[in-house]
Amino acid sequence: xxxxxxxxxxxxxxxxxxxxxxxxxxxxxxxxxxxxxxxxxxxxxxxxxxxxxxxxxxxxxxxxxxxxxxxxxxxxxxxxxxxxxxxxxxxxxxxxxxxxxxxxxxxxxxxxxxxxxxxxxxxxxxxxxxxxxxxxxxxxxxxxxxxxxxxxxxxxxxxxxxxxxxxxxxxxxxxxxxxxxxxxxxxxxxxxxxxxxxxxxxxxxxxxxxxxxxxxxxxx
Amino acid sequence: xxxxxxxxxxxxxxxxxxxxxxxxxxxxxxxxxxxxxxxxxxxxxxxxxxxxxxxxxxxxxxxxxxxxxxxxxxxxxxxxxxxxxxxxxxxxxxxxxxxxxxxxxxxxxxxxxxxxxxxxxxxxxxxxxxxxxxxxxxxxxxxxxxxxxxxxxxxxxxxxxxxxxxxxxxxxxxxxxxxxxxxxxxxxxxxxxxxxxxxxxxxxxxxxxxxxxxxxxxxx
Amino acid sequence: xxxxxxxxxxxxxxxxxxxxxxxxxxxxxxxxxxxxxxxxxxxxxxxxxxxxxxxxxxxxxxxxxxxxxxxxxxxxxxxxxxxxxxxxxxxxxxxxxxxxxxxxxxxxxxxxxxxxxxxxxxxxxxxxxxxxxxxxxxxxxxxxxxxxxxxxxxxxxxxxxxxxxxxxxxxxxxxxxxxxxxxxxxxxxxxxxxxxxxxxxxxxxxxxxxxxxxxxxxxx
Amino acid sequence: xxxxxxxxxxxxxxxxxxxxxxxxxxxxxxxxxxxxxxxxxxxxxxxxxxxxxxxxxxxxxxxxxxxxxxxxxxxxxxxxxxxxxxxxxxxxxxxxxxxxxxxxxxxxxxxxxxxxxxxxxxxxxxxxxxxxxxxxxxxxxxxxxxxxxxxxxxxxxxxxxxxxxxxxxxxxxxxxxxxxxxxxxxxxxxxxxxxxxxxxxxxxxxxxxxxxxxxxxxxx
DNA sequence: CATGAATGAGATTTCATTCAT
DNA sequence: TATGAATGAAATCTCATTCAT
Numbered sequence: 001x002x003x004x005x006x007x008x009x010x011x012x013x014x015x016x017x018x019x020x021x022x023x024x025x026x027x028x029x030x031x032x033x034x035x036x037x038x039x040x041x042x043x044x045x046x047x048x049x050x051x052x053x054x055x056x057x058x059x060x061x062x063x064x065x066x067x068x069x070x071x072x073x074x075x076x077x078x079x080x081x082x083x084x085x086x087x088x089x090x091x092x093x094x095x096x097x098x099x100x101x102x103x104x105x106x107x108x109x110x111x112x113x114x115x116x117x118x119x120x121x122x123x124x125x126x127x128x129x130x131x132x133x134x135x136x137x138x139x140x141x142x143x144x145x146x147x148x149x150x151x152x153x154x155x156x157x158x159x160x161x162x163x164x165x166x167x168x169x170x171x172x173x174x175x176x177x178x179x180x181x182x183x184x185x186x187x188x189x190x191x192x193x194x195x196x197x198x199x200x201x202x203x204x205x206x207x208x209x210x211x212x213x214x215x216x217x218x219x220x
Numbered sequence: 221x222x223x224x225x226x227x228x229x230x231x232x233x234x235x236x237x238x239x240x241x242x243x244x245x246x247x248x249x250x251x252x253x254x255x256x257x258x259x260x261x262x263x264x265x266x267x268x269x270x271x272x273x274x275x276x277x278x279x280x281x282x283x284x285x286x287x288x289x290x291x292x293x294x295x296x297x298x299x300x301x302x303x304x305x306x307x308x309x310x311x312x313x314x315x316x317x318x319x320x321x322x323x324x325x326x327x328x329x330x331x332x333x334x335x336x337x338x339x340x341x342x343x344x345x346x347x348x349x350x351x352x353x354x355x356x357x358x359x360x361x362x363x364x365x366x367x368x369x370x371x372x373x374x375x376x377x378x379x380x381x382x383x384x385x386x387x388x389x390x391x392x393x394x395x396x397x398x399x400x401x402x403x404x405x406x407x408x409x410x411x412x413x414x415x416x417x418x419x420x421x422x423x424x425x426x427x428x429x430x431x432x433x434x435x436x437x438x439x440x
Numbered sequence: 441x442x443x444x445x446x447x448x449x450x451x452x453x454x455x456x457x458x459x460x461x462x463x464x465x466x467x468x469x470x471x472x473x474x475x476x477x478x479x480x481x482x483x484x485x486x487x488x489x490x491x492x493x494x495x496x497x498x499x500x501x502x503x504x505x506x507x508x509x510x511x512x513x514x515x516x517x518x519x520x521x522x523x524x525x526x527x528x529x530x531x532x533x534x535x536x537x538x539x540x541x542x543x544x545x546x547x548x549x550x551x552x553x554x555x556x557x558x559x560x561x562x563x564x565x566x567x568x569x570x571x572x573x574x575x576x577x578x579x580x581x582x583x584x585x586x587x588x589x590x591x592x593x594x595x596x597x598x599x600x601x602x603x604x605x606x607x608x609x610x611x612x613x614x615x616x617x618x619x620x621x622x623x624x625x626x627x628x629x630x631x632x633x634x635x636x637x638x639x640x641x642x643x644x645x646x647x648x649x650x651x652x653x654x655x656x657x658x659x660x
Numbered sequence: 661x662x663x664x665x666x667x668x669x670x671x672x673x674x675x676x677x678x679x680x681x682x683x684x685x686x687x688x689x690x691x692x693x694x695x696x697x698x699x700x701x702x703x704x705x706x707x708x709x710x711x712x713x714x715x716x717x718x719x720x721x722x723x724x725x726x727x728x729x730x731x732x733x734x735x736x737x738x739x740x741x742x743x744x745x746x747x748x749x750x751x752x753x754x755x756x757x758x759x760x761x762x763x764x765x766x767x768x769x770x771x772x773x774x775x776x777x778x779x780x781x782x783x784x785x786x787x788x789x790x791x792x793x794x795x796x797x798x799x800x801x802x803x804x805x806x807x808x809x810x811x812x813x814x815x816x817x818x819x820x821x822x823x824x825x826x827x828x829x830x831x832x833x834x835x836x837x838x839x840x841x842x843x844x845x846x847x848x849x850x851x852x853x854x855x856x857x858x859x860x861x862x863x864x865x866x867x868x869x870x871x872x873x874x875x876x877x878x879x880x
Numbered sequence: 881c882a883t884g885a886a887t888g889a890g891a892t893t894t895c896a897t898t899c900a901t
Numbered sequence: 902t903a904t905g906a907a908t909g910a911a912a913t914c915t916c917a918t919t920c921a922t
Contacts, residue, residue: 005885026246026330030913040887045914107330109323110246126396158416161404165389165413166382172392173385176346178339184381193385196378200420250896260904262898271896445906466686466770470892480908482894491892547770549763550686566836598856601844605829605853606822612832613825616786618779624821633825636818640860690917700883702919711917883922891915898908 009047012037016058021100025055025107052111056118059108060125066098073136080144081198081206087137088194091167092187099174106175130168134160141201149206159201166193229267232257236278241320245275245327272331276338279328280345286318293356300364301418301426307357308414311387312407319394326395350388354380361421369426379421386413449487452477456498461540465495465547492551496558499548500565506538513576520584521638521646527577528634531607532627539614546615570608574600581641589646599641606633669707672697676718681760685715685767712771716778719768720785726758733796740804741858741866747797748854751827752847759834766835790828794820801861809866819861826853 015037019028030051034041048054073086105126112118137160144150170193174185183189235257239248250271254261268274292298292306325346332338357380364370390413394405403409455477459468470491474481488494513526545566552558577600584590610633614625623629675696679688690711694701708714733746765786772778797820804810830853834845843849 008885024330024333027334029911041914042887042916043885046885051913103329106326107333110244110327110330113244113327114247120398123396123398130393155416157404158412161409162386162413162416165387165393165404166385167389168392169385169387169389172388173350176343178343184377184385189381192378193382196375196382249894254905261896262904263902265897266902448906464770464773467774469890471890481892482908483906485893486906543769546766547773550684550767550770553684553767554687560838563836563838570833595856597844598852601849602826602853602856605827605833605844606825607829608832609825609827609829612828613790616783618783624817624825629821632818633822636815636822689915694884701917702883703881705918706881883920885919885921887917887919889916892913894912895910896908898906899904900906901904 008037008039008043012039012044012047012054013058013061016054017062017104020055020058020104020107025104025111028055030054052115052118055108055111056122059105059122062101062104063125063129066094066101066129073140076143080140080147080149081202083140084144084194084198087133087140088191088198091194092190095171095174095187095190099171102171103175130164133167134164137163144201148203150201151203154201159197163194163197166197228257228259228263232259232264232267232274233278233281236274237282237324240275240278240324240327245324245331248275250274272335272338275328275331276342279325279342282321282324283345283349286314286321286349293360296363300360300367300369301422303360304364304414304418307353307360308411308418311414312410315391315394315407315410319391322391323395350384353387354384357383364421368423370421371423374421379417383414383417386417448477448479448483452479452484452487452494453498453501456494457502457544460495460498460544460547465544465551468495470494492555492558495548495551496562499545499562502541502544503565503569506534506541506569513580516583520580520587520589521642523580524584524634524638527573527580528631528638531634532630535611535614535627535630539611542611543615570604573607574604577603584641588643590641591643594641599637603634603637606637668697668699668703672699672704672707672714673718673721676714677722677764680715680718680764680767685764685771688715690714712775712778715768715771716782719765719782722761722764723785723789726754726761726789733800736803740800740807740809741862743800744804744858747793747800748851748858751854752850755831755834755847755850759831762831763835790824793827794824797823804861808863810861811863814861819857823854823857826857 012033016028016033018036019033028051030041030044033054034044037044044054048057073083073090075083078086105122108122109119112122138156141150141154141156141159145152145154145156167190170185170190174181177185184193232253236248236253238256239253248271250261250264253274254264257264264274268277293303293310295303298306325342328342329339332342358376361370361374361376361379365372365374365376387410390405390410394401397405404413452473456468456473458476459473468491470481470484473494474484477484484494488497513523513530515523518526545562548562549559552562578596581590581594581596581599585592585594585596607630610625610630614621617625624633672693676688676693678696679693688711690701690704693714694704697704704714708717733743733750735743738746765782768782769779772782798816801810801814801816801819805812805814805816827850830845830850834841837845844853
């Protein structure tokens with residue numbers, strides 16, 4: 001018999017995510033998760049200490065699927081405007097999935113709140129999820145300032161913080177919308193809001209040459 | 221004693237908010253709420269249909285305390301920069317209380333998720349809470365554009381959306397911090413982030429006269 | 441509704457004792473106890489913190505029924521031989537009931553062993569159950585020595601200890617017997633063993649006058 | 661490796677005894693026993709039908725270690741007083757170990773109570789454990805009467821029963837004591853109680869010559 | 881024979897809700 | 902209306918036992 005097959009663990013996590021997605025963490029039942037994963041309840045407890053631990057692992061695993069970065073963003077030879085645009089696209093494209101994931105993660109709080117160690121682990125993961133974005137963003141902004149595309153006087157940490165705050169805020173507010181969401185809290189809204197922010201950063205020169213520069217770039 | 225004494229109802233809601241604040245919605249027990257409100261459990265059910273209804277009412281009542289607006293903000297005779305500054309102060313001052321309130325409100329989701337009608341009510345309230353801000357903000361921005369303090373080409377809806385997104389984003393991210401929070405997610409961070417946004421809106425003329433103008437204004 | 445009616449508590453304890461008597465403490469199920477007591481499982485937990493606490497209370501309540509003392513034993517005007525004989529009769533008469541009770545109490549150990557506080561409570565009760573006997577016995581022996589019926593050189597504490605040890609030993613060993621018990625571990629055995637002990641205590645004078653003295657006493 | 665290696669069986673029994681000693685039979689887990697014995701859980705079931713059977717075997721094995729008899733006791737050439745004294749020493753020396761063993765054996769009841777056949781086996785073993793003592797004791801007492809050291813009129817079966825009852829009673833009561841046990845329920849108490857009993861048996865002649873006789877004996 | 885992951889019946893316990901007083 | 906003892910469905914978790922490897 002294979003020792004604690006990872007495939008089974010993955011099946012359990014998938015089942016748990018499904019069950020939570022449907023009824024929320026509060027309503028998730030170990031019985032139901034076991035049934036969907038096609039394992040016994042005992043096996044659930046062989047893999048995870050408790051219901052809380054399973055739900056925490058479910059949230060953390062869910063992160064893996066949503067923390068993705070477009071390769072183009074990391075290419076330092078590209079024009080900074082394109083790199084920022086690619087980042088915006090990445091964020092906008094994943095927006096709806098992340099909104100759903102986010103609503104679940106928020107619910108996990110009430111389940112995990114009881115155990116300080118799990119709370120710490122969850123919050124730490126939630127903080128970590130955006131750290132990559134912040135760092136990436138700062139390095140792009142620095143490159144932009146160096147190349148003269150972005151205004152030299154911008155306060156990079158504040159701008160990066162605001163970029164992320166806007167994104168988080170839209171994400172958060174999107175969770176309040178149902179059925180017919182306010183367009184501001186859709187992928188299009190993400191593009192518009194972060195596009196506006198990018199505009200503010202451009203140097204006067206970049207502003208003048210924008211159209212031509214971008215066109216050359218595209219044709220290259 | 222009049223039926224459904226409002227005083228008793230208020231006592232119940234206060235007790236419920238306390239209990240939820242301490243242990244989260246998941247851990248809130250009707251027994252404990254009744255004990256703190258100094259009423260019987262039966263009385264709880266005379267005022268509220270169910271535990272879910274009580275918790276929903278608790279969240280909604282909690283909104284009342286946090287949706288406050290500084291009178292100065294609404295005074296159209298003031299300089300727009302002061303009105304925006306007053307709004308920022310209002311948001312920054314209430315920040316920590318709202319963060320706590322917000323974490324509770326998020327948890328409430330998992331409790332009311334099961335009932336579509338309650339879910340609608342909660343989400344609607346959550347949407348409404350910021351509507352006042354958005355409208356107020358837009359009217360200030362319009363006044364600013366009219367008076368020449370703000371740049372004429374700004375896209376007021378986008379700017380207002382971003383203002384609120386930044387605020388919401390900081391609020392949301394602040395919920396992930398514990399003990400030694402990142403300064404970006406503190407009242408000071410609110411001032412810095414929204415201050416930066418305000419900067420972007422000023423017209424060239426306002427930018428030049430800022431120091432003197434503000435000084436005159438203050439002395440007036 | 442009467443507040444925690446003692447009658448209900450008593451019904452629960454009775455049901456618990458019945459269930460334990462039949463299958464042992466290990467096999468006692470809260471469901472079954474609730475069913476027999478004609479209360480809900482929840483009510484069981486309104487009266488008793490846990491299963492352990494209920495079983496402990498059951499054992500302690502069981503003591504009440506078996507710690508009985510013959511009034512005659514306490515009458516200091518009677519001849520010491522008669523008082524000792526009455527005590528022996530008391531112990532022999534209750535013997536079979538106490539044997540059954542004892543076997544249950546022993547089983548309770550394994551259930552209650554986990555909780556140090558309960559263990560202490562149980563052991564303390566088990567010690568206390570015989571304290572009355574020891575004290576009573578010592579006062580009778582002292583009276584016997586004073587009246588010259590018992591030998592003056594007897595070591596009263598040692599004799600009292602041995603009296604109780606013999607009784608406890610027979611009680612304990614009786615628990616090992618089934619169906620066709622060794623006569624030594626029956627009420628008759630109790631009379632014989634403790635009768636022998638009493639014999640050893642009589643003074644030479646009492647020994648000579650025994651037949652006549654007792655006869656007079658009986659006729660008095 | 662021979663099938664059902666006795667060494668492995670012994671390791672299992674030792675592990676089981678350790679586990680039971682620490683937490684009691686109720687708390688003993690097959691997992692833990694297997695871990696300590698360094699075998700798999702499956703192997704446990706190759707050696708023992710069930711948990712009950714293993715625990716029963718554990719109690720029975722525990723008996724082997726405690727049913728020991730001093731060789732001197734069996735030597736018919738010695739003075740009966742010395743043989744009884746040696747027996748008392750044997751019982752007193754092993755007292756504390758037997759007390760612990762006894763407490764475990766009592767707990768075993770609740771585990772094996774469910775199975776009549778195991779119950780019979782356990783009770784039979786518990787009866788057998790003292791049979792050797794009784795027989796040995798009776799043969800010593802008979803030798804004592806024949807040699808004139810013990811009073812000729814003693815009722816040997818009753819005396820033997822009482823000797824064993826006193827010992828069992830002290831053993832049993834010792835199980836109720838914790839930390840600071842009553843001296844009556846210690847090895848010293850065993851010596852005192854059984855010493856008193858021996859005293860009652862001596863013939864007048866033996867009583868007179870006791871000091872000198874024993875001294876000679878010791879010097880021989 | 882040995883292993884130990886998997887099983888799943890069944891145990892204890894909780895707590896929102898009810899309703900007789 | 903207020904009370905709070907009683908309810909019991911339903912939840913989590915345990916652990917002796919099995920059996921494919």
